[in-house]
Amino acid sequence: MVDPMAYNLIRYQMGLMDKSLKGLFSNRLSFRDASSHIIHKLTLMPIYTPGNVPGLILEIDRNACQFKLEGKRERSYLRTLKVSKNRYPVAKNKNAAHLK
Structure with a gap:
């Protein structure tokens, strides 16, 4: 899992x-490929x-063309709304009117 700050910095660099x-x-750039390249270059910086x-x-920016995604993906299935499965029962309290 990517740290949120690292994710935002990688996205910022991708914006550049x-x-x-x-x-x-x-x-339209591959996040996986671009992030691997950026992280690799930054670890070599010392x-x-x-x-x-x-x-x-500048070399990171020049290599951006190799991360370009080709075309738009098409879905092989229709989108469906999944039902949320709540693990905990929701209690309906008759005396909850005072909480509003």
């Missing part, structure tokens, strides 16, 4: 990546000198 693709939105870090970030 889509600007380098001119007209492609970040939701071995680079500080002057090379901007080039590393």
Whole structure:
């Protein structure tokens, strides 16, 4: 599971990546592939000198085209609304009027 802060930072970087693709939105990029690439590059960052870090970030943006999703997926089944299964019974209290 991805930490919410890490998820938002990866999505932010994907938003920057889509600007380098001119007209492609970040939701048309593969999150799994892009996040693996971004995380890999960021884990290598300590071995680079500080002057090379901007080039590393630009390299991440330049590689954005390889994460582009092809076409739109079509569903093989109809969407259905699933019934929620509540594990705990809901008590109907006649004296709950005072809680409103």
